Amino acid sequence: xxxxxxxxxxxxxxxxxxxxxxxxxxxxxxxxxxxxxxxxxxxxxxxxxxxxxxxxxxxxxxxxxxxxxxxxxxxxxxxxxxxxxxxxxxxxxxxxxxxxxxxxxxxxxxxxxxxxxxxxxxxxxxxxxxxxxxxxxxxxxxxxxxxxxxxxxxxxxxxxxxxxxxxxxxxxxxxxxxxxxxxxxxxxxxxxxxxxxxxxxxxxxxxxxxxxxxxxxxxxxxxxxxxxxxxxxxxxxxxxxxxxxxxxxxxxxxxxxxxxxxxxxxxxxxxxxxxxxxxxxxxxxxxxxxxxxxxxxxxxxxxxxxxxxxxxxxxxxxxxxxxxxxxxxxxxxxxxxxxxxxxxxxxxxxxxxxxxxxxxxxxxxxxxxxxxxxxxxxxxxxxxxxxxxxxxxxxxxxxxxxxxxxxxxxxxxxxxxxxxxxxxxxxxxxxxxxxxxxxxxxxxxxxxxxxxxxxxxxxxxxxxxxxxxxxxxxxxxxxxxxxxxxxxxxxxxxxxxxxxxxxxxxxxxxxxxxxxxxxxxxxxxxxxxxxxxxxxxxxxxxxxxxxxxxxxxxxxxxxxxxxxxxx
Amino acid sequence: xxxxxxxxxxxxxxxxxxxxxxxxxxxxxxxxxxxxxxxxxxxxxxxxxxxxxxxxxxxxxxxxxxxxxxxxxxxxxxxxxxxxxxxxxxxxxxxxxxxxxxxxxxxxxxxxxxxxxxxxxxxxxxxxxxxxxxxxxxxxxxxxxxxxxxxxxxxxxxxxxxxxxxxxxxxxxxxxxxxxxxxxxxxxxxxxxxxxxxxxxxxxxxxxxxxxxxxxxxxxxxxxxxxxxxxxxxxxxxxxxxxxxxxxxxxxxxxxxxxxxxxxxxxxxxxxxxxxxxxxxxxxxxxxxxxxxxxxxxxxxxxxxxxxxxxxxxxxxxxxxxxxxxxxxxxxxxxxxxxxxxxxxxxxxxxxxxxxxxxxxxxxxxxxxxxxxxxxxxxxxxxxxxxxxxxxxxxxxxxxxxxxxxxxxxxxxxxxxxxxxxxxxxxxxx
Ligand code: SF4
Ligand SMILES: [Zn+2]
Numbered sequence: 001x002x003x004x005x006x007x008x009x010x011x012x013x014x015x016x017x018x019x020x021x022x023x024x025x026x027x028x029x030x031x032x033x034x035x036x037x038x039x040x041x042x043x044x045x046x047x048x049x050x051x052x053x054x055x056x057x058x059x060x061x062x063x064x065x066x067x068x069x070x071x072x073x074x075x076x077x078x079x080x081x082x083x084x085x086x087x088x089x090x091x092x093x094x095x096x097x098x099x100x101x102x103x104x105x106x107x108x109x110x111x112x113x114x115x116x117x118x119x120x121x122x123x124x125x126x127x128x129x130x131x132x133x134x135x136x137x138x139x140x141x142x143x144x145x146x147x148x149x150x151x152x153x154x155x156x157x158x159x160x161x162x163x164x165x166x167x168x169x170x171x172x173x174x175x176x177x178x179x180x181x182x183x184x185x186x187x188x189x190x191x192x193x194x195x196x197x198x199x200x201x202x203x204x205x206x207x208x209x210x211x212x213x214x215x216x217x218x219x220x221x222x223x224x225x226x227x228x229x230x231x232x233x234x235x236x237x238x239x240x241x242x243x244x245x246x247x248x249x250x251x252x253x254x255x256x257x258x259x260x261x262x263x264x265x266x267x268x269x270x271x272x273x274x275x276x277x278x279x280x281x282x283x284x285x286x287x288x289x290x291x292x293x294x295x296x297x298x299x300x301x302x303x304x305x306x307x308x309x310x311x312x313x314x315x316x317x318x319x320x321x322x323x324x325x326x327x328x329x330x331x332x333x334x335x336x337x338x339x340x341x342x343x344x345x346x347x348x349x350x351x352x353x354x355x356x357x358x359x360x361x362x363x364x365x366x367x368x369x370x371x372x373x374x375x376x377x378x379x380x381x382x383x384x385x386x387x388x389x390x391x392x393x394x395x396x397x398x399x400x401x402x403x404x405x406x407x408x409x410x411x412x413x414x415x416x417x418x419x420x421x422x423x424x425x426x427x428x429x430x431x432x433x434x435x436x437x438x439x440x441x442x443x444x445x446x447x448x449x450x451x452x453x454x455x456x457x458x459x460x461x462x463x464x465x466x467x468x469x470x471x472x473x474x475x476x477x478x479x480x481x482x483x484x485x486x487x488x489x490x491x492x493x494x495x496x497x498x499x500x501x502x503x504x505x506x507x508x509x510x511x512x513x514x515x516x517x518x519x520x521x522x523x524x525x526x527x528x529x530x531x532x533x534x535x536x537x538x539x540x541x542x543x544x545x546x547x548x549x550x551x552x553x554x555x556x557x558x559x560x561x562x563x564x565x566x567x
Numbered sequence: 568x569x570x571x572x573x574x575x576x577x578x579x580x581x582x583x584x585x586x587x588x589x590x591x592x593x594x595x596x597x598x599x600x601x602x603x604x605x606x607x608x609x610x611x612x613x614x615x616x617x618x619x620x621x622x623x624x625x626x627x628x629x630x631x632x633x634x635x636x637x638x639x640x641x642x643x644x645x646x647x648x649x650x651x652x653x654x655x656x657x658x659x660x661x662x663x664x665x666x667x668x669x670x671x672x673x674x675x676x677x678x679x680x681x682x683x684x685x686x687x688x689x690x691x692x693x694x695x696x697x698x699x700x701x702x703x704x705x706x707x708x709x710x711x712x713x714x715x716x717x718x719x720x721x722x723x724x725x726x727x728x729x730x731x732x733x734x735x736x737x738x739x740x741x742x743x744x745x746x747x748x749x750x751x752x753x754x755x756x757x758x759x760x761x762x763x764x765x766x767x768x769x770x771x772x773x774x775x776x777x778x779x780x781x782x783x784x785x786x787x788x789x790x791x792x793x794x795x796x797x798x799x800x801x802x803x804x805x806x807x808x809x810x811x812x813x814x815x816x817x818x819x820x821x822x823x824x825x826x827x828x829x830x831x832x833x834x835x836x837x838x839x840x841x842x843x844x845x846x847x848x849x850x851x852x853x854x855x856x857x858x859x860x861x862x863x864x865x866x867x868x869x870x871x872x873x874x875x876x877x878x879x880x881x882x883x884x885x886x887x888x889x890x891x892x893x894x895x896x897x898x899x900x901x902x903x904x905x906x907x908x909x910x911x912x913x914x915x916x917x918x919x920x921x922x923x924x925x926x927x928x929x930x931x932x933x934x935x936x937x938x939x940x941x942x943x944x945x946x947x948x949x950x951x952x953x954x955x956x957x958x959x960x961x962x963x964x965x966x967x968x969x970x971x972x973x974x975x976x977x978x979x980x981x982x983x984x985x986x987x988x989x990x991x992x993x994x995x996x997x
Binding site for chain 2: 062064067068070071072073074077081082083084089090091092093097098099100122123125126129130133190191192193205321324325330331332333334335336337338341344345538539540541542543545546550552
């Protein structure tokens, strides 16, 4: 039995209502314990900021389109090369790094749990193969249902239970974690080179609307009793004036769950745009935050944009084509039969560009105008808004209005007329940052019960110790020290073992995949459903037998969350 | 006994609907497969035991001895080259990358001899593609350019394109148009609605002409382009624009002919252009059943799809310099490990000559031309028949091939893992 004692830690653990106390943390056999014996290994935290391991509730690090981003971008690989170290493999890549680069860099930032934002069910094995190599974080996969034919047919029949049965069968088959909807209906329309422009536009052939898909999936999600809510990438991403569509989607969201939000809306920065075209493009973060502040049933992540080079990649195929027509850089697309789509293009966000400057402001505004930090996660939709290695800079921007003002002075001079940022003087504290980078994310994902995102007894021993001393630092003035401190932990501990010390990753392995298996009665088991079986026999290019992801793709310690359902 | 939904590990189509009859632990029948699949599943010829070269003779030996010998060769090498990988399971490919990282060698897969130029084009302009089922259900226009699917990928047309059922097509076979582009008539061109016969080396010009017409610049096109009449080009451009969903598939005839990667770049840009008018996709006809898997595995582990040099501790990629044929040609490597492929049959003479001069390790169930040069050959279980393992179809869909009969052979992954462990132990000893 391994034992570890972290002494003298300045702990913030929002889920257990600890808001900054010097205390010891005992870890016994992977889990947080009440106490340990005298023979336990001791780490002296020396009063440094100690938080539960970071949780990223929306990132793109593993799977078909991420790997295609690497494949098509040798220039990005060259931008992030690293040598092998005693316990580390050599790495490549800056915005779409190799699996090892991702896992090492996340652990250097103190992250121990990450959710891959988009997995096409048909290509799930690929995601799981890469999860296997993501050895220093526990992983989960959002599973795409935005253009799923069986779901859309059931919605068209107004058959909620059937929607739930299809979702439940698929999640268990592909070992997914949550229901992801990317531009609902739009990815199906993209199969004809089209898109949907509004949540009430009918989808060709299926005759239903994005609004209906969202509504049914939200209810099916609750019927299946899933840990996470529906995870939505709204329609119309990146289009001027899209805030109206976003607002209406929010307005329509019911409140169905008292433990967590009913709808998680991702990278909302990209969905908070006013104006009618790029010429009068402006921020509508105020309206979105206003709505969010009245809707406790919704949680969002920022989708912050940071200046520099990155790669955009999403299941939203039509959106990527629009971007391609804007930038005329290289473009990849990959539609997935009967399910979804995807696209990739490299981008450069320039502070000299007015649109990019407005985008940068909107993300920050959303975070600063959302009153309750539990409703707004810190994320960049890695790597779409920026690679995750930029998180420390975002933390500093949220903690220091001086830093924001200094940065604002460097961006496009006309930005001020189109945004609200200069008028916001809120400065977040360490507690709020801890909420936005782990506690709220774990709560939103519904994984606090299995011991993630907090340091209560029985939780996983996931801890991040940052070289930041609360009393010695004024984040408002010393923002560069905040950036430095959050960029590199003294220790990142996962399941009671040190995985990274000053960025030197100390061991391999220990990662788990978390997935769900809704308990569904024989009556609703889609394996017996003739229409569903016919989809495989006639329209999928893979047979039903060869579709589910085999046990072999799960690491030994995988966590299967079985749920009691209404089916 | 009959096993259903068996995945064929022969070509990049990875058909997953084969029925295999097994009697007394032996395969006696194959249903649904093409002739290539039948030959693979019913093949008897194979190497039964590991062999080692001693002087001029070849001796049978046990796994342990062969593995030890292989580890010794690699351990002593200053610049080992690891080549092949398109005919093995993904798990073995990953182990191979780790082995190469450990030794600071060069690792390359057979893409460098086939679709390497296509990958270079994609790295310049991207790749608008889709899964094969998307084509099957929607496409009303299919183009095969520089390939002869009926011979190279015999079931591509029946499972995924011309002859396949499609959700959005009532009578798929009649509603779908087929265009074949090639320098000569083939079995595939015989069944085409439109056959475009190009003079050898003329692909680039024809693609450019089509792009110009699609952009509305047909007045600049001469009466004939590389042997193709302007009227046919106009007709074809119209067919593309009028299609609801067009899918272009290209083969080595486009990739390996004059202008190489520029041809593919031009074809991708034609697809981009057509995407402004209708739905259009483009895909490579990948040959070996898991060559795309080799690209995928190498990419997530190293950042690059092929030709990676670890000599300086970092992954370094420069096709033309770090590709296997060039390294052999320059007589740079001092040991070669070949996994599931036959470089001696496909590389220039000078490369093969260097193979004769250096120690060669071969991991392959079968003897082939490369076996003439090997110092150790280790036979392995055949993935998809005697062992299961991951493979990536030509469109990126990952599948798990099955073990359908028992055999007393180690898998590729096991053999490479054992070599890896030996070398690790030896390194720890010094
Ligand atoms: S087309 Fe290819 S994968 Fe399909 S049966 Fe023939 S050889 Fe096998
Ligand atoms: Zn995303």
